[in-house]
Amino acid sequence: MKASIVTIGDEILLGQLVDTNSTWLADNLTQESVVIQNVLSISDKLEDIVESLELLSSASDLIIVTGGLGPTKDDVTKKALAEFMNTDMYFDETMFNKITAYFEKVGFTLTEAHRLQCYLPKGIEVLENKMGTAPGMYFTQKGTHILSLPGVPYEMKWIFENSFLPLLKSINNLGVPTLHRTIRTVGIGETRVEAKIRDIIDELPEGLSVAYLPGLGQVKVRLTARGQNAQDDVMEKYKTKLTNALGDYVYGFEKTLLEQALMDVFVRKGKTLATAESCTGGQIAAKIVSVSGSSKYFLGGSVSYSNEMKRIHLGVQEETLIEQGAVSEQTVIEMLDGLLQSSGADIGVAVSGIAGPGGGTPDKPVGTVWLAWGSKGERHTEKLQLGKDRIKNIEYTTVVAMNRLRLFLTH
Numbered sequence: 026m027k028a029s030i031v032t033i034g035d036e037i038l039l040g041q042l043v044d045t046n047s048t049w050l051a052d053n054l055t056q057e058s059v060v061i062q063n064v065l066s067i068s069d070k071l072e073d074i075v076e077s078l079e080l081l082s083s084a085s086d087l088i089i090v091t092g093g094l095g096p097t098k099d100d101v102t103k104k105a106l107a108e109f110m111n112t113d114m115y116f117d118e119t120m121f122n123k124i125t126a127y128f129e130k131v132g133f134t135l136t137e138a139h140r141l142q143c144y145l146p147k148g149i150e151v152l153e154n155k156m157g158t159a160p161g162m163y164f165t166q167k168g169t170h171i172l173s174l175p176g177v178p179y180e181m182k183w184i185f186e187n188s189f190l191p192l193l194k195s196i197n198n199l200g201v202p203t204l205h206r207t208i209r210t211v212g213i214g215e216t217r218v219e220a221k222i223r224d225i226i227d228e229l230p231e232g233l234s235v236a237y238l239p240g241l242g243q244v245k246v247r248l249t250a251r252g253q254n255a256q257d258d259v260m261e262k263y264k265t266k267l268t269n270a271l272g273d274y275v276y277g278f279e280k281t282l283l284e285q286a287l288m289d290v291f292v293r294k295g296k297t298l299a300t301a302e303s304c305t306g307g308q309i310a311a312k313i314v315s316v317s318g319s320s321k322y323f324l325g326g327s328v329s330y331s332n333e334m335k336r337i338h339l340g341v342q343e344e345t346l347i348e349q350g351a352v353s354e355q356t357v358i359e360m361l362d363g364l365l366q367s368s369g370a371d372i373g374v375a376v377s378g379i380a381g382p383g384g385g386t387p388d389k390p391v392g393t394v395w396l397a398w399g400s401k402g403e404r405h406t407e408k409l410q411l412g413k414d415r416i417k418n419i420e421y422t423t424v425v426a427m428n429r430l431r432l433f434l435t436h
Contacts, residue, residue: 026058026059026060026086026087026196026197027059027060027062027084027085027086027087028054028059028060028061028062028085028086028087028088028089029061029062029063029064029065029081029084029085029087029088029089030046030047030050030051030061030063030064030065030088030089030091031065031066031067031074031077031078031081031088031089031090031091032044032046032047032064032065032066032067032090032091032092032176033066033067033068033069033074033090033091033092033093033102033176034066034068034069034092034093034176035068035069037066038066038067038068044066045178046091046092046174046176046178046181047064047066047091049178049181049182050089050091050181050185051064053185053186054087054089055203055205056205057190057193057194057197058197058202058203058204059087059193059197062084062085063081063085065077065081069093069101070101071101071104071105071108074090074093074101074102074105074106074109075105075108075109078090078105078106078109078171079109082166082167082169082171085169086168086169086170087169087170087171087172087193088169088170088171088172089171089172089173089174090102090106090171090172090173090174091173091174091175091176091181092175092176093105093176094142094159094160094162094173094174094175094176102173103144103145103146103162103173106146106149106162106164106171106173107146107147109166110146110147110148110149110164110166112146112147112148113146113147114144114145114146114147115144115145115146115147116143116144117143117144117145117151118143119151120142120143120145120151120160121140121143124139124142124143124158127158139158142158142159145160145162146162146164148164149162149163149164150162150163150164152172152184152188152189153184153187153188154175154180154183154184154188155183155187156177156179156180156183156184157175157177157180159175159177159180160184161173161174161175161184161185161188161189163189163192170196172189202251202252202255203249203250203251203255204249204250204255204256204257204260205247205248205249205250206247206248206260206261206264206278206279207245207246207247207248207278207279207280208245208246208247208248208264208267208268208271208275208278209243209245209246209275209276209277209278209281209283209286210243210244210245210246210271210274210275210276211242211243211244211274211276211283211424211428212242212274212425212428213244213271213274214239214244215237215239215244218237218244218246218271218274219237221270221271222235222246222267222270222271224270225263225266225267225270229263230254230259231252231254232250232251232252232253232254232255233248233249233250233254233259233263234248234249235247235248235249235267236249241417241420241421241424242420242421242424242425242428243283243424246267246271248260248263248264248267264278273432273435276428276431282316283312283424283427283428283431284312284313284315284316284427285316286431287313287427287430287431288313288316288318288319288321288322288323290431290434290435291321291322291323291372291430291434292318292321292322294434296322296371296372296434297322297323297324297369297370297371297372298313298322298323298324298370298371298372298373298374298430299323299324299325299326299327299364299365299368299370299372299373300313300325300326300327300364300373300374300375300426301326301327301329301339301360301361301363301364301373301374301375301376302326302327302328302329302375302376303328303329303330303335303351303360303376303377303378304352304376304377304378304379304380304394304418304419304422305376305380305419305422305423305426306328306330306419307326307328308419308420308422308423309326309374309376309423309426309427310323310325310326310328312423312427313427324368324369324370325368327339327364329360332346332351335351335356335360335377338363338367339359339360339363339364339367339375340359340362340363340366340367341356341359341360341363342359345359350389351377352377352378352379352389352393352394352395353377353395354395354397354406354408356377356395357375357376357377357395357396357397357406358375358397358404358406360375360377360397361373361374361375361397361398361399361404365400365401371400372398372399372400372430372433372434373398373399373400374396374397374398374426374429374430375396375397375398376394376395376396376397376422376426377394377395378392378393378394378395378409378411378418378422379391379392379393379394380392380394380415380418380419381412381413381414381415381418382413382414382415390410391412391413391418392409392410392411392412392413392418393408393409393410393411394408394409394410394411394418394422395407395408395409396408396409396422396425396426396429398426398429398430398433399433405429405433407425407429409421409422409425
């Protein structure tokens with residue numbers, strides 16, 4: 026099955042909003058053996074939407090459109106779909122009753138704009154949206170399957186996974202059998218990953234291939250099988266070989282995030298964790314608590330940005346701050362010691378650095394970061410020398426900190 030993805034919104038074309046919907050859809054469609062042919066971003070103009078549908082329908086088995094389904098005046102997707110289908114709009118009483126009941130429940134006032142939202146093109150199948158008021162819409166036109174989804178990411182994902190995916194499985198009988206396996210690594214670059222698995226890649230049978238998807242401090246290794254070798258036993262055989270070759274750099278598979286893997290190892294080992302952050306400003310703790318169930322092991326954290334906070338809350342000695350500075354090995358050691366003492370956690374991590382773009386010196390340039398992690402009986406430290414991009418420095422330090430904690434418990 027060949028598919029095209031269309032994202033609607035002037036805010037995307039103006040660079041005011043990053044399109045994450047098409048990336049997510051492409052990834053999930055690929056998992057279902059759907060081949061993505063086009064990804065297109067267009068304006069909110071009705072004629073542009075219709076023109077795009079007409080252009081793509083001749084070469085696509087499936088078109089997914091996101092955006093333009095809300096109650097505001099610039100949400101014109103439904104009108105464009107009706108024009109493309111050469112049909113009229115009708116008022117959907119069922120949808121109106123659901124919206125009315127929802128607004129009464131939460132105490133909001135139903136507006137005329139929300140009433141207008143209940144006008145839909147005749148001939149479409151309404152797909153339930155339990156995350157918002159705009160429904161998904163599905164129909165076929167001259168052999169092409171067309172799905173329209175809200176642009177709000179969490180609504181779009183819910184409809185796709187819960188209302189459309191079962192339908193997709195029933196209509197997707199046009200493609201070559203395809204399977205994917207993803208191995209997630211951290212603390213190793215793409216080039217070194219490739220070097221470690223080169224011998225395995227050379228022995229892959231026909232139809233199997235490996236791709237690398239690098240990120241900040243992480244690399245995803247995607248194994249793909251097409252055709253006669255798209256079988257679970259073949260995939261598991263080579264996934265195991267690749268995993269063994271990559272060793273401790275592997276932290277998870279498929280959609281497992283590093284923060285999930287971190288929670289899994291802490292819970293499995295029955296250990297608790299606390300964090301002391303300066304330059305990351307709470308980002309490590311934020312990643313940790315983004316995973317449901319993190320309260321099983323995470324006690325809490327301290328964001329001690331100033332020297333005074335480091336002294337008061339973490340017990341860092343004033344002499345250390347004066348003589349060695351806030352960004353030093355001794356400072357993060359004392360931050361860690363104070364954290365473990367005050368929190369009672371089994372394990373802790375402390376970070377202090379110069380995220381940038383200002384604040385650096387010849388001795389400690391922007392991107393200098395010190396980390397300390399461990400327990401009362403075993404401490405480790407590491408110095409990072411990163412670049413000048415503040416956000417990247419914070420995100421990379423967060424990844425390194427979580428990975429050091431993971432490895433600390435797995436060795």
